[in-house]
Amino acid sequence: MNHKGKAWKFGANIDTDLLAPISALTSAKPAEAYTECLKDLDPTFAPNCKEGDIFVAEENLGIGSSREWAPQYLQSCGIRVVLAKSFARIFYRNCFNLAVPALVCAETHKISTGDQLDVDMEKGEVHNLTKGETYKCDTVPEHLMQIVADGGLMEHLKKRFKKAS
Amino acid sequence: MGQTISEKILARASGRETVKPGDIVTCQVDLAMVHDSSGPRTSGKKLDELGVPVWDMDKLVVISDHYVNLDTPAAKEVQDICDDWCESHKVKNFIRNQGICHIVLPQEGHVRPGMFCVGADSHSTTAGAFGAFMVGVGATEITGVMATGDIWVRVPDNIRMEVTGELSPGVAGKDVILKICGEHGIMGFGYQVVEFCGEGVANMSAQDRMTLTNMAAEIGAKTGIIAPDAKTVELLSSWGVSGINADAWQSDADAVYAKRLTVDGSALAPQVAAPSSPENADDVTAYKNVKLDQAYLGACTGAKLEDMRMAAQVLKGKKVASGTRFLVAPSTVKMREQAAAEGTLKILEDAGAMILPSGCGGCIGLGDARLAENAVGISSTNRNFVGRAGPKSSKLYLASPFTVAASAVAGEIADPRDML
Numbered sequence: 001m002n003h004k005g006k007a008w009k010f011g012a013n014i015d016t017d018l019l020a021p022i023s024a025l026t027s028a029k030p031a032e033a034y035t036e037c038l039k040d041l042d043p044t045f046a047p048n049c050k051e052g053d054i055f056v057a058e059e060n061l062g063i064g065s066s067r068e069w070a071p072q073y074l075q076s077c078g079i080r081v082v083l084a085k086s087f088a089r090i091f092y093r094n095c096f097n098l099a100v101p102a103l104v105c106a107e108t109h110k111i112s113t114g115d116q117l118d119v120d121m122e123k124g125e126v127h128n129l130t131k132g133e134t135y136k137c138d139t140v141p142e143h144l145m146q147i148v149a150d151g152g153l154m155e156h157l158k159k160r161f162k163k164a165s
Numbered sequence: 166m167g168q169t170i171s172e173k174i175l176a177r178a179s180g181r182e183t184v185k186p187g188d189i190v191t192c193q194v195d196l197a198m199v200h201d202s203s204g205p206r207t208s209g210k211k212l213d214e215l216g217v218p219v220w221d222m223d224k225l226v227v228i229s230d231h232y233v234n235l236d237t238p239a240a241k242e243v244q245d246i247c248d249d250w251c252e253s254h255k256v257k258n259f260i261r262n263q264g265i266c267h268i269v270l271p272q273e274g275h276v277r278p279g280m281f282c283v284g285a286d287s288h289s290t291t292a293g294a295f296g297a298f299m300v301g302v303g304a305t306e307i308t309g310v311m312a313t314g315d316i317w318v319r320v321p322d323n324i325r326m327e328v329t330g331e332l333s334p335g336v337a338g339k340d341v342i343l344k345i346c347g348e349h350g351i352m353g354f355g356y357q358v359v360e361f362c363g364e365g366v367a368n369m370s371a372q373d374r375m376t377l378t379n380m381a382a383e384i385g386a387k388t389g390i391i392a393p394d395a396k397t398v399e400l401l402s403s404w405g406v407s408g409i410n411a412d413a414w415q416s417d418a419d420a421v422y423a424k425r426l427t428v429d430g431s432a433l434a435p436q437v438a439a440p441s442s443p444e445n446a447d448d449v450t451a452y453k454n455v456k457l458d459q460a461y462l463g464a465c466t467g468a469k470l471e472d473m474r475m476a477a478q479v480l481k482g483k484k485v486a487s488g489t490r491f492l493v494a495p496s497t498v499k500m501r502e503q504a505a506a507e508g509t510l511k512i513l514e515d516a517g518a519m520i521l522p523s524g525c526g527g528c529i530g531l532g533d534a535r536l537a538e539n540a541v542g543i544s545s546t547n548r549n550f551v552g553r554a555g556p557k558s559s560k561l562y563l564a565s566p567f568t569v570a571a572s573a574v575a576g577e578i579a580d581p582r583d584m585l
Contacts, residue, residue: 026240064553094305
């Protein structure tokens with residue numbers, strides 16, 4: 001599975017309160033709540049993120065709460081793949097459950113906002129087309145790629161129940 | 166080869182003789198917990214979309230605690246959804262607005278040593294204080310658990326965290342976990358399970374141990390766990406749990422740990438974590454004289470009966486500083502009643518505390534304990550990320566109930582050892 005897209009680059013320790021602030025979780029307009037994603041860190045992100053973009057961070061992406069709105073808001077903004085040096089475990093699982101592949105890449109500090117990336121999930125490679133560089137990333141366990149291939153855990157579960165009946 | 170308590174639980178839950186770190190296993194879940202935000206509103210709707218029933222109604226517990234006691238249409242809607250879903254699905258174990266889920270769950274007798282539990286909240290790790298292995302997950306993941314009763318787990322490496330010596334007066338479990346967070350960082354133990362043990366843990370009250378496992382989430386751990394002892398059995402018995410076999414859920418002497426680490430409990434000073442991360446922890450003396458607008462005793466981390474008793478030890482016969490608001494939201498309704506019956510609550514009130522209803526409230530920036538613009542606060546909660554407990558301009562320091570109480574009296578961050 002390959003994905004090409006433009007990078008949004010952030011640093012370390014992006015927590016779930018930044019990704020999904022409490023004001024969004026209690027918003028009177030839940031359908032627009034995702035536009036508050038990262039408002040306290042970079043208010044230009046949500047309005048300018050485009051369909052197919054790639055979210056890139058350094059260590060400890062998604063620390064904090066189990067709130068699934070954190071990856072869900074990124075997804076609603078248009079993000080289709082997430083790269084980081086390391087992930088908080090609940091956020092990591094939440095990403096796959098929403099069919100957003102989350103890849104561990106040790107060289108994300110070499111990526112800048114605006115870089116065009118081509119992510120090869122099978123080979124575990126990130127090609128930076130803008131800078132002409134290639135970075136290694138960890139390959140994803142097969143059962144997680146199967147969840148992504150099915151379109152997320154909900155679709156995966158529907159298949160499981162269909163088979164059972 | 167011996168097994169740790171965590172490996173024994175995961176082996177039993179996955180139907181194997183043994184498991185080893187790195188194995189990916191499917192575990193049968195003994196108990197699933199959701200709250201009003203991660204439950205009916207989200208995973209409940211998803212379960213209905215799947216069109217299947219809850220796999221085992223005896224094993225599901227729904228606790229409303231996040232958007233309770235709030236006078237906003239959005240919060241009320243979440244409560245209505247929660248009440249209606251539990252009624253229409255005939256949820257057997259729905260505990261409505263009785264306090265925070267991580268404390269209510271064991272308090273109502275749902276947790277026992279050896280259980281494998283899943284909760285749709287990151288501080289689900291708290292149940293580890295009773296020798297259960299409980300992990301936090303997100304809403305879709307818990308939907309899968311509610312539908313199937315199983316979940317995939319990567320067997321984690323084990324970290325043995327020994328607290329040596331006995332804690333000094335005015336020092337608590339909160340100081341131990343903040344010290345660990347300061348030393349190892351907020352992701353210090355990513356994907357690992359941290360087993361707390363040693364003389365320092367043995368001497369802690371069973372309720373104070375819950376603060377260690379609660380904040381396993383703030384050291385990146387998959388979960389935290391403490392092997393049960395007589396104190397565990399005594400507390401659980403008082404909460405109506407009978408027939409506990411504590412001996413069956415101990416780590417073997419020859420169990421394998423990825424790391425064996427120690428914290429010097431007897432030398433430990435009260436800790437304070439500066440804005441905006443729990444890992445900014447240092448001795449209280451490093452932050453003395455920081456002026457405070459608010460001091461807050463609350464959350465699943467820091468307003469249990471034992472926590473209120475710690476604050477009362479400091480506050481007896483003293484008054485809160487005139488420029489500082491001191492707010493107390495007991496972790497559960499039952500604990501507030503206990504604190505009232507034994508006189509602890511009166512000591513807090515006489516000192517000038519305002520008692521708030523039980524719920525997640527101020528810890529997640531909701532209700533009367535939400536920090537105001539540019540406000541500086543200290544609290545016994547677990548996280549102080551930007552925008553969590555108040556607006557971006559507010560600043561939050563984290564500390565133990567002793568230190569929060571002492572700071573409320575001083576009107577600035579203060580060392581509780583000077584007031585005991």
